[in-house]
Amino acid sequence: MASKYPIKQVSVSRIIDAEPAAIFDVLADPSKHSIIDGYGSVKQVKGDPGRLALGSTFSMRMKIVFNYSIKNTVVEFEENRRIAWRHFGRHIWRYTLEPVPGGTEVTETFDWAPALSPGMIERQGYPTKHPLAMAKTLERLDTYVTTGEVPPAQP
Incomplete structure (x- = not known):
């Protein structure tokens, strides 16, 4: 059966009234990931990995x-432009930042093309479930970067 997702990516974008560097600093700091997580699944970083790099x-x-x-x-x-990571399942979470009038367009992408089991990801419904949570993540990122306030925890 052919996949209904030939590209095997879903993305959500938001314009945030901040410079790319301020946004990227949050994305490159795993200790901040639980603050911006719109899924409610990221609890905390283990250890102190420091600022991320390739x-x-x-x-x-x-x-x-x-x-x-x-x-x-x-x-x-x-x-200040792009950061992406993956775990053992090999699907990728990517953030791209593009300066635009009024701030920075931030795009979060869930890319399951390189996944070990893309069919399982599709059968679990992640391509349709993830965009709502991704939009919440970008909303939380916006709040944190523009106000310094930690949004209330996700349920």
Whole structure:
């Protein structure tokens, strides 16, 4: 059966009234990922991986039904423009930043083309479920970067 997702990516964008560097600093700091997470699944970073760069690894404490930890590797990195990471499943979470009038357009992309099991990702409905949570992530990122306030925790 052919996939109804030939591109195997979904993306959500938002314009944030901030410079790319301010936004990128949050994305490149795993200790801030639980603050901006719109899924409610990222709980905290394990250890202190420092600021991310190409090839950096970092582990996150997660909760989706049960608690677990997952190790990620930064696979794309262009300072103030693009950062992406993946874990053992090989699908990629990517953020791209583009300066625009009024701020920075931030695009979050879930890319399951390189995944070990793209069919499973599609059967689980992630391509249709993730965009709502991705929009919440960008909203939380906007709030944190523009006000310095930590948005209320996700349920």
